[in-house]
Amino acid sequence: MTTTVIRNADLVVAWDASAQQHIYLPDADVAFTGGAISFVGRGYTGEAEEEISGSGLMVMPGLVNIHSHPSSEPMNKGLIDEIGSPGLYNSSLYEFMPIFRADSEAVPSCVRVALSELLLSGVTTVADLSMAHPGWMDLLAESGMRVCIAPMFKSAKWFTKNGHVVEYEWDEAAGEKAMAEALSLIERAEQHESGRLFGMVVPAQIDTCTDTLLKESFQEAEKRGLSWQIHAAQSVVEFHEITRRTGKTPIGWLDSMGLLSDRSIIGHGIFLDDHPSTKWWTDSDMGRLAETGTTVAHCPTVFARRGITLKHFGRYKRAGVNMGLGTDTYPHNMLDEMRLVAYLARTQANDPRSMTTTELFDAATIGGAKALGREDIGRLAAGARADFVLVDVTHPMMRPGRDPVRSLVYAAGDRAVRDVYVDGNKVVADGKVTTMDYHGAAAHLHEAQKRIVEKAPSQDWAHRPVEVSSPPTFRWS
Structure with missing residues (x-):
C-alpha cells in the first residue's frame, strides 16, 4: 500500500474527536494509506510515495x-x-x-x-x-x-x-x-x-x-x-x-x-x-x-x-x-x-x-x-476511510471565502467540487466522473424515456395521454 499526502491545503474540515464535531483547520495536511486516513493535521513528516498540492483547496469529508x-x-x-x-x-x-x-x-x-x-x-x-x-x-x-x-x-x-x-x-x-x-x-x-x-x-x-x-x-x-x-x-x-x-x-x-x-x-x-x-x-x-x-x-x-x-x-x-x-x-x-x-x-x-x-x-x-452504524465515514480523522472531497476555494462562486462551507452550500454548489476520493481512489477528477460514462448513460436514458412515455397511458387508470397527465411547459408546435 502506498501513502499519499495532500500537503498544505488551504483548509481542512477536520474531525475533533474530543469535542465530537467538525472544525476548520487551515494550512493543514491529510495523509492516507491505501483506503484509510493515516494523518490529519499540520506538518506531516511521515513517508509519502505521492504528494498532492493542497493550494487553493478545501479538503472535506465525503x-x-x-x-x-x-x-x-x-x-x-x-x-x-x-x-x-x-x-x-x-x-x-x-x-x-x-x-x-x-x-x-x-x-x-x-x-x-x-x-x-x-x-x-x-x-x-x-x-x-x-x-x-x-x-x-x-x-x-x-x-x-x-x-x-x-x-x-x-x-x-x-x-x-x-x-x-x-x-x-x-x-x-x-x-x-x-x-x-x-x-x-x-x-x-x-x-x-x-x-x-x-x-x-x-x-x-x-x-x-x-x-x-x-x-x-x-x-x-x-x-x-x-x-x-x-x-x-x-x-x-x-x-x-x-x-x-x-x-x-x-x-x-x-x-x-x-x-x-x-x-x-x-x-x-x-x-x-x-x-x-x-x-x-x-x-x-x-x-x-x-x-x-x-x-x-x-x-x-x-x-x-x-x-x-x-x-x-x-x-x-x-x-x-x-x-x-x-x-x-x-x-x-x-x-x-x-x-x-x-x-x-x-x-x-x-x-x-x-x-x-x-x-x-x-x-x-x-x-x-x-x-448507518458507521464511525469510519463522514469525518476526516486518522483511522476513518479515505472518503473525501477536494473543493476549489478559488472558484469565483466560492469568493469571498470567509466561510467556505457556507459558500459551497449556498452559492457554488457542485461547480466547485474538483476531485472526489472513495477508499483512497479518485472517482471524480477535475469535475468529471472517472468510473462511469455519465454522458452516455444520460443519452441512453433520453431514448429510454420515449418508450416509457409511449406505454404510460396503458398503465394509467384513466388511460390519459401523457400530454394530459403531465402537460408540457409550452405547447409543442
Missing part, C-alpha cells in the same frame, strides 16, 4: 446520503416535476409515479446517471433503496462509491382506480419470499470483491407491509447488526390509512411494535401527529423519535415540488432527533438538497435562527454515518 432511489428516479425528469393527485393530498406516489417506471433496459442507465450526479456533488456513501435488479451489485461497485445496498420488499402493492382512493393488493407469502431474497442479496453484497458494499434491511413502506413482516425484518436487522429503514409518515393518505387500521399514527404504531431504535431510519417522517395537515389527538410522535434515537431521512426536494414540507428541520433537531439527508429524487445533487433543507426550515419556522449550517453539514455527514 457526504453521506441515507435515502436514494437510483434505479428509478432519473426516469421521472420532465414528467413529474409539477404533478400530484389533487384527490390524494397532492402526492404523486399512487397515481403518477407507477406509470413512469423505468423498464429493465433503462435501469442501468438510471443508476449510472444518479450515481454520477451524487459523486459530482460530493457524495461518497449512498444508501440505494431499490427493488432488486440484474447486475445490481456489480453496477454499484463500478461507480467506485461506498454503497449501502437496501433491497426493498413488501406484502402489498398500492394502486388507485379513480385518483382519490388508494387500494392495496396483498400477498403476504410474496412479501416473506422477497424479504428472504433481500437478506440473501445483502449477504452477497457484503462479500463483494470491491469491499465497499454493505447492507440495510428495508421493508418498503409502512402501509404495504404486514405487522409480521415489519417485526421479522427488524429482528433480522438486529441479529445481523444492520440498520433498518422504512418509508413512513410520508403522505397524508398513508397517515390516515394507518390510523384507520390501527388507531395509532404511523410513528406511534412503529413504536408500539418496538421498531424504533438508534439503528432505525424513518424515510421522510413528515406527517407526525402534530403536523398541520394531519393533526391527531396525541402529541407524542416527536418525543418517540427522540427518545428511541431514531433517525429521520430528510429529502425535501421531492415534497417541495408538491407544496409539502417537513415542519421543520430545526424543530426536529431541538427535540433531539438525529437527522440524516437523502436525495429521494432527481437531480441527485446533495449540495442542492442541503441548500433547500436550510431554506425550507427557515421559512417554515419564520426564523433564520431555526437551524445552523453546522447542523446541516452534520446531518449530511456524521448524522448519516450514525444512522
Whole structure:
C-alpha cells in the first residue's frame, strides 16, 4: 500500500474527536494509506510515495446520503416535476409515479446517471433503496462509491382506480419470499470483491407491509447488526390509512411494535401527529423519535415540488432527533438538497435562527454515518476511510471565502467540487466522473424515456395521454 499526502491545503474540515464535531483547520495536511486516513493535521513528516498540492483547496469529508432511489428516479425528469393527485393530498406516489417506471433496459442507465450526479456533488456513501435488479451489485461497485445496498420488499402493492382512493393488493407469502431474497442479496453484497458494499434491511413502506413482516425484518436487522429503514409518515393518505387500521399514527404504531431504535431510519417522517395537515389527538410522535434515537431521512426536494414540507428541520433537531439527508429524487445533487433543507426550515419556522449550517453539514455527514452504524465515514480523522472531497476555494462562486462551507452550500454548489476520493481512489477528477460514462448513460436514458412515455397511458387508470397527465411547459408546435 502506498501513502499519499495532500500537503498544505488551504483548509481542512477536520474531525475533533474530543469535542465530537467538525472544525476548520487551515494550512493543514491529510495523509492516507491505501483506503484509510493515516494523518490529519499540520506538518506531516511521515513517508509519502505521492504528494498532492493542497493550494487553493478545501479538503472535506465525503457526504453521506441515507435515502436514494437510483434505479428509478432519473426516469421521472420532465414528467413529474409539477404533478400530484389533487384527490390524494397532492402526492404523486399512487397515481403518477407507477406509470413512469423505468423498464429493465433503462435501469442501468438510471443508476449510472444518479450515481454520477451524487459523486459530482460530493457524495461518497449512498444508501440505494431499490427493488432488486440484474447486475445490481456489480453496477454499484463500478461507480467506485461506498454503497449501502437496501433491497426493498413488501406484502402489498398500492394502486388507485379513480385518483382519490388508494387500494392495496396483498400477498403476504410474496412479501416473506422477497424479504428472504433481500437478506440473501445483502449477504452477497457484503462479500463483494470491491469491499465497499454493505447492507440495510428495508421493508418498503409502512402501509404495504404486514405487522409480521415489519417485526421479522427488524429482528433480522438486529441479529445481523444492520440498520433498518422504512418509508413512513410520508403522505397524508398513508397517515390516515394507518390510523384507520390501527388507531395509532404511523410513528406511534412503529413504536408500539418496538421498531424504533438508534439503528432505525424513518424515510421522510413528515406527517407526525402534530403536523398541520394531519393533526391527531396525541402529541407524542416527536418525543418517540427522540427518545428511541431514531433517525429521520430528510429529502425535501421531492415534497417541495408538491407544496409539502417537513415542519421543520430545526424543530426536529431541538427535540433531539438525529437527522440524516437523502436525495429521494432527481437531480441527485446533495449540495442542492442541503441548500433547500436550510431554506425550507427557515421559512417554515419564520426564523433564520431555526437551524445552523453546522447542523446541516452534520446531518449530511456524521448524522448519516450514525444512522448507518458507521464511525469510519463522514469525518476526516486518522483511522476513518479515505472518503473525501477536494473543493476549489478559488472558484469565483466560492469568493469571498470567509466561510467556505457556507459558500459551497449556498452559492457554488457542485461547480466547485474538483476531485472526489472513495477508499483512497479518485472517482471524480477535475469535475468529471472517472468510473462511469455519465454522458452516455444520460443519452441512453433520453431514448429510454420515449418508450416509457409511449406505454404510460396503458398503465394509467384513466388511460390519459401523457400530454394530459403531465402537460408540457409550452405547447409543442
